[in-house]
Amino acid sequence: MKTPVDEIMEILDEEFEFSLGELCRASATPAETIIEMVEEGLLEPRGPTPPEWRFSGPSLRRVQVALHLQRDLHVNLAGAALVLDLLDEIARLRERLARLE
Amino acid sequence: MKFKDYYEILGVSRDATQDEIKRAYRKLARKYHPDVSTEPDAEAKFKELGEAYEVLKDPEKRAAYDQFGENWKHGQDFTPPPGWDAGFEFSGGGFTGAEAEHFSDFFENLFGGGFQRAAGAGRRRQTWRMKGEDHHAKVLIDLEDAFHGGEKSLTLKVPEVDETGHVVTRTKTLHVKIPKGITRGKRIRLRGQGAPGSGGGEPGDLYLEVDFKPHPFYRIEGKDLYLDLPVTPWEAALGATVKVPTPGGIVDLKIPPGSQSGRKLRLKGRGLPGKPPGDEYVVLKIETPEPKTDEQRQLYARMAELMPFNPRSRLGV
Numbered sequence: 001m002k003t004p005v006d007e008i009m010e011i012l013d014e015e016f017e018f019s020l021g022e023l024c025r026a027s028a029t030p031a032e033t034i035i036e037m038v039e040e041g042l043l044e045p046r047g048p049t050p051p052e053w054r055f056s057g058p059s060l061r062r063v064q065v066a067l068h069l070q071r072d073l074h075v076n077l078a079g080a081a082l083v084l085d086l087l088d089e090i091a092r093l094r095e096r097l098a099r100l101e
Numbered sequence: 102m103k104f105k106d107y108y109e110i111l112g113v114s115r116d117a118t119q120d121e122i123k124r125a126y127r128k129l130a131r132k133y134h135p136d137v138s139t140e141p142d143a144e145a146k147f148k149e150l151g152e153a154y155e156v157l158k159d160p161e162k163r164a165a166y167d168q169f170g171e172n173w174k175h176g177q178d179f180t181p182p183p184g185w186d187a188g189f190e191f192s193g194g195g196f197t198g199a200e201a202e203h204f205s206d207f208f209e210n211l212f213g214g215g216f217q218r219a220a221g222a223g224r225r226r227q228t229w230r231m232k233g234e235d236h237h238a239k240v241l242i243d244l245e246d247a248f249h250g251g252e253k254s255l256t257l258k259v260p261e262v263d264e265t266g267h268v269v270t271r272t273k274t275l276h277v278k279i280p281k282g283i284t285r286g287k288r289i290r291l292r293g294q295g296a297p298g299s300g301g302g303e304p305g306d307l308y309l310e311v312d313f314k315p316h317p318f319y320r321i322e323g324k325d326l327y328l329d330l331p332v333t334p335w336e337a338a339l340g341a342t343v344k345v346p347t348p349g350g351i352v353d354l355k356i357p358p359g360s361q362s363g364r365k366l367r368l369k370g371r372g373l374p375g376k377p378p379g380d381e382y383v384v385l386k387i388e389t390p391e392p393k394t395d396e397q398r399q400l401y402a403r404m405a406e407l408m409p410f411n412p413r414s415r416l417g418v
Contacts, residue, residue: 008291008292008293008294009277009278009289009290009291009292010289010290010292011280011283011287011288011289012287012288012289012290013283013287026290026306028232057288058288060288060290061288064136064235065136068134068135068136069134069136069137072130072134072147073127073130073131073134083137087136087137091286095285095321095322095323096322098320098322099320099321099322099327
């Protein structure tokens with residue numbers, strides 16, 4: 001089975017933008033949860049109010065990991081924000097380590 | 102079917118208390134959580150832990166499972182004796198439905214009957230729309246793909262439920278465009294390429310995480326590239342213009358006179374493309390030719406005479 005991918009493919013990098021609705025849909029998460037994540041500092045959208053919020057591509061992974069950690073390990077959103085920041089830091093350090101080795 | 106030793110999986114003894122089982126599970130779940138763990142088989146291991154915990158945390162299922170005793174070894178061929186579960190009732194045993202779909206044949210055979218009937222009935226009653234599950238995969242690309250952009254064919258094995266309710270594995274080929282300048286860890290979403298939804302819900306998505314295949318001489322950090330460049334002692338001492346590879350082609354690099362080993366020279370904008378593009382860092386490594394003739398040995402001796410030099414002075418020796 002072959003599938004053309006041009007029209008369904010998105011690169012979720014810093015330049016990519018989700019609206020609140022799009023992020024909810026992509027992560028199958030209610031807006032209330034996303035708003036809580038913003039309040040916890042787990043997500044940092046650009047724009048002043050929810051209708052104007054724009055989330056970067058990597059935000060989606062942060063939402064997904066936070067939800068998994070909540071479901072599987074009973075980590076609350078503040079804890080998930082901390083875990084995510086540490087994971088990013090570890091990824092950066094690993095890359096640097098790989099470069100030096 | 103292979104016997105699964107749920108006690109061994111959780112690393113607890115057969116007489117462990119429910120609290121001990123819970124603690125052991127929590128600890129291992131943190132270690133092997135697929136979003137956090139770097140263990141190579143974290144995902145499989147995490148599912149196995151979930152399955153073991155599903156059985157051992159529930160006193161009824163645990164009691165039923167315990168009938169098999171310690172004579173059974175993990176991985177041994179196993180068929181449950183007929184009527185083994187007489188007197189046990191599992192149908193309402195507190196299953197976490199979504200995860201139970203991933204449990205093993207062994208689990209399905211022992212505890213599956215009641216669960217599947219209950220879940221099946223539930224599914225038919227279900228009228229709400231549910232988005233299908235997302236799928237995740239890693240895609241290994243060459244540095245050249247990230248530099249020039251490219252196309253990559255991916256073959257994925259996708260489990261799907263057929264009309265008769267059985268899980269079948271389908272092979273799916275996707276032609277993914279690798280965008281110029283993509284870096285390690287970036288994610289690509291392919292909308293609608295995950296598992297089908299239920300109740301008319303939309304299908305899940307497929308996420309690809311990009312990683313680089315090891316390159317024979319470049320090391321990659323973000324958009325920057327690092328290259329160890331061997332140079333001769335006279336090139337380092339006197340300065341020289343030498344040829345250096347970059348992904349965009351060979352360039353001339355000026356080595357300043359008096360360079361030492363480890364000196365880092367930057368080729369601006371010669372890393373991975375982007376706004377701004379990355380840089381290529383060239384790290385000098387001085388290689389000393391081995392003297393093979395008397396004349397060559399004398400040349401080294403002459404240098405020692407003419408250029409008294411203690412590279413260890415900073416070490417106080």
